[in-house]
Structures are given as C-alpha cells and as structure tokens.
Amino acid sequence: MSISDLYDNEFRKRNKDHFAAIVRVAMSDGVISEEEKEFLDRLADRLNISEHDYKRIMKDYESHPINPPVSYDHRLERLFDLARMVAVDKIHEEEEKKILRKFCVALGFHAVNVKYITDKALELVSRGHGLDEFIDGIKNMNQ
Structure with a gap:
C-alpha cells in the first residue's frame, strides 16, 4: 500500500x-x-x-465512533464547515437554524449559548467571511 x-x-x-x-x-x-x-x-x-x-x-x-474536536479552535473550524454547508443548502431559515443548533450542541457548545452561536455563525457565513474571520467573529461576538 x-x-x-x-x-x-x-x-x-x-x-x-x-x-x-x-x-x-x-x-x-x-x-x-x-x-x-x-x-x-x-x-x-x-x-x-x-x-x-x-x-x-x-x-x-x-x-461509528464519535470523535469530537477537543480544542475550541477545532470545534470552531467544524462549526464553520457545517454552517457553510447548511447555508449553501438554502434550507428554510428556521429549519436551517434548528439543524445547526443540533450540530452546535453535538460539537460541545453549551446549550444556553447555542442560539446566539448559530445566529452569529450563519451571519458570518452569509457575509462571506473566511475561517480566520469566522473564528474571530465567534470568539468576540459579545464584545
């Protein structure tokens, strides 16, 4: 091989x-x-x-084993990929958010913050931000 x-x-x-x-x-x-x-x-x-x-x-x-990302940055990278896939699919807005919220919880984000993280992730993706801008935007969304 x-x-x-x-x-x-x-x-x-x-x-x-x-x-x-x-x-x-x-x-x-x-x-x-x-x-x-x-x-x-x-x-x-x-x-x-x-x-x-x-x-x-x-x-x-x-x-199949679940191999969740360990580091926060890796979780944000997966969230970026998933948010782009969900947004590109043009799913109805509320259904789109519901699906992404499930993914956020599975990635290890706290359930209390998932709505805000999902909204911010979809906003950043819809604006065409790249990975670095996306990570910075999520990390600093409360500032």
Missing part, C-alpha cells in the same frame, strides 16, 4: 465517521425530518460517501 492510499483510506474513514456523527445528531430527536434527509443526502455526496456506506450508516449510525 502506498502512502497516498493510506491517506485516501484514512480520509474516507474520517468522512464516514463524520457523516455518521451528523446522522446521530439528526436522529437525536428520534426522527429525521425531510429537510434533514435532504441535507444528509447532499452531505453524503459532498463527502463522497458511497450509496452502500450511506445505507449502512443510516441503518446503524451508532456503530
């Missing part, structure tokens, strides 16, 4: 685990709404999840 194959395999595994974690969040209320299903379908496509893996993950999402 070449080094590039090793990285490709590890990248695909990380994408599958990341997708499974997002499915787990979507299932946290026991139901995947139509909007969430459509988002998951598009996300699977973007993460290059095969149809076989997609079906397996949807059926048994709990068998």
Whole structure:
C-alpha cells in the first residue's frame, strides 16, 4: 500500500465517521425530518460517501465512533464547515437554524449559548467571511 492510499483510506474513514456523527445528531430527536434527509443526502455526496456506506450508516449510525474536536479552535473550524454547508443548502431559515443548533450542541457548545452561536455563525457565513474571520467573529461576538 502506498502512502497516498493510506491517506485516501484514512480520509474516507474520517468522512464516514463524520457523516455518521451528523446522522446521530439528526436522529437525536428520534426522527429525521425531510429537510434533514435532504441535507444528509447532499452531505453524503459532498463527502463522497458511497450509496452502500450511506445505507449502512443510516441503518446503524451508532456503530461509528464519535470523535469530537477537543480544542475550541477545532470545534470552531467544524462549526464553520457545517454552517457553510447548511447555508449553501438554502434550507428554510428556521429549519436551517434548528439543524445547526443540533450540530452546535453535538460539537460541545453549551446549550444556553447555542442560539446566539448559530445566529452569529450563519451571519458570518452569509457575509462571506473566511475561517480566520469566522473564528474571530465567534470568539468576540459579545464584545
């Protein structure tokens, strides 16, 4: 096995685990709404999840490990990626916020602050801010 194959395999595994974690969040209320299903379908496509893996993950999402980011900056990077995906999908505004709030809680943000973090994340993404500006904007949103 070449080094590039090793990285490709590890990248695909990380994408599958990341997708499974997002499915787990979507299932946290026991139901995947139509909007969430459509988002998951598009996300699977973007993460290059095969149809076989997609079906397996949807059926048994709990068998995949959850590897939440440990550092605050890594959580903000994931939030940035998720906020961009949610915003690009043009989901109805309230449904968009609901989905992103679930992701925020799963990333380890305190539930009391999730509404404010979600609103700020979507605002920063809609303004076209890059990662560094996004992180700075979230870190300094109360100032």
